[in-house]
Amino acid sequence: MIKITKITHQSQNVSSTKQDKTLNIWNPWHGCIKISEGCANCYMYYLDAKYGKSGSEIYRTKTGFNYPLSRHKDGRYKIKSGEMIHVCLSSDFFLKQADEYRDEAWSIIKQRSDVKFSLLTKRIDRVSKCLPKDWDDGYENVMLSVSCENQQRADERIPTLLELPFKHKGIVCAPLIGAISIEKYLKSNQISLVLCDGENYEGARVCCYEWVKGLRNECERYNVTFVFYGTGRKFMKDGRVYTLENGLQRSQAQKSGLSFEGKSINFKLTDAFGLPIDEF
Numbered sequence: 272m273i274k275i276t277k278i279t280h281q282s283q284n285v286s287s288t289k290q291d292k293t294l295n296i297w298n299p300w301h302g303c304i305k306i307s308e309g310c311a312n313c314y315m316y317y318l319d320a321k322y323g324k325s326g327s328e329i330y331r332t333k334t335g336f337n338y339p340l341s342r343h344k345d346g347r348y349k350i351k352s353g354e355m356i357h358v359c360l361s362s363d364f365f366l367k368q369a370d371e372y373r374d375e376a377w378s379i380i381k382q383r384s385d386v387k388f389s390l391l392t393k394r395i396d397r398v399s400k401c402l403p404k405d406w407d408d409g410y411e412n413v414m415l416s417v418s419c420e421n422q423q424r425a426d427e428r429i430p431t432l433l434e435l436p437f438k439h440k441g442i443v444c445a446p447l448i449g450a451i452s453i454e455k456y457l458k459s460n461q462i463s464l465v466l467c468d469g470e471n472y473e474g475a476r477v478c479c480y481e482w483v484k485g486l487r488n489e490c491e492r493y494n495v496t497f498v499f500y501g502t503g504r505k506f507m508k509d510g511r512v513y514t515l516e517n518g519l520q521r522s523q524a525q526k527s528g529l530s531f532e533g534k535s536i537n538f539k540l541t542d543a544f545g546l547p548i549d550e551f
Contacts (some may be wrong), residue, residue, distance in 0.1 A: 295356050297388075299336045299376045300369045303362045306393055309420030310447055312474040315361045322358045329368040333431035336375075352385040352548055353540065354452015365394040365401050377403040384412050385548055386543045391443055392420045395431045402436075409438040411539040414463070416441035421449035429456045439463050439536060446470030448505060450482045457493040463536045464496050471520060480508035487529045496533040497522045 304327055305313060316326030339356060341349045352358060358364055364373070380388050381403070392398065395417050408463065417432045419425035419442060432440055440461050444451055445468035456462060467486055469478030483499055490497035501520040506513050515523055523532075540548050 294360070295350065295354055296360050297335065297338045297356045297358050298332055299338075299359065299379075300329060300331050300359045300366075300372055301361045302326060303366060304329075304368070307420065307424055308448060309393070309418065309424070312446070312472060312476070314472055317472045329362065329366065331369075331372050336372075337379065339379050339386060348383075350383070350386055352542075353387070354391055355387040357389045357391075359391070359549065363392050363394055363398045365391045365495055366390045367394075367397065370401070371474075373401060381410065382543075383406075383544075384410070384545075387412050387414065387538050387540070388400075389414050389416065389441075391416045391418055393424075393428070395428045395435075398431075398435055406436065408436045411438055411541070414439035414536075416443045416464070416466070418443045418445065419451060419453075420444070420446055422451050425451050425453060425456075429453065433459050433461055436503045437444060439538070441465065444468075444486060445500070446476065447482055448476045450479070451486060452489065453486065454489045454492070457489060457495055457523065460493075462493075462495055463534075464498070465490050466498045466500055468500040468524075469506060469520065471501070471504045475504035477505045477507050477512055478503040480506070483527075483529055485520055490533060491531050494533040495532040496536070497529070499527060499529040504529075547549055 303313070303315065305311070313326060318328040339350055343349060362369065364376075390413060392415070398415070415432065415435065415437045417428045419428055425442075425444075429442060432442075441464040442453060442456070443463055443466045445466065447467055447469060453462075453465065465486060467483055470476050487497050487499065501524050502515055503520060504515060505524070506515055542548050
């Protein structure tokens, strides 16, 4: 049972940026185009607007594009072997407007075959036409996750994910704005990870405890790791809506006990010479 230890009604605080600092993030390009219900209150649009910018302006990042290749003065990579890099959290890796940049990004991903790359997309229908020529049945160091905010989008996107040639596949139910059942997709034994999060910032819609618990139960049934990353700003349990801010979104999700560790995900990583390194 989730325990709500503190409820705050203070002014809005950009708490999810604190959460993001725990992630290793690579944004080779920035900006996105809204395409479905989950995009309505996009955090990236919110943050850009605070600085007088439009989140729909798409551009290649100047200092961040080569981030996975950055090195210390002694020549060592700043990103260590075995680390996970989350890609395009301020965009979509398969965005049409980024087609001109993607081949170079793929080249970087291939070069860092000792590092894990997590790709997340709502544009699952574009993936097959955006893969590199040497993709074959997938790079060992890449996981592709599809974003599904409600049952309609889950049923539209997950079947395409299951058809794609990727070594590792995941589902991200975020922002979770409706009940979702993914059991029929978990039966395929292709899904390695499911992540769930609520919605933050202005206009945040309610995320319900029962929706999260339902997803968790399905993942446990198929021994798939389930991560409840955050409650979102508005979280309902037992008919009561709680407003959580100032970092409580993540801490309360952690305290809930709803996350579940399933079967391990083994990335067969290799060094620059193609030789296997320790499993991660």
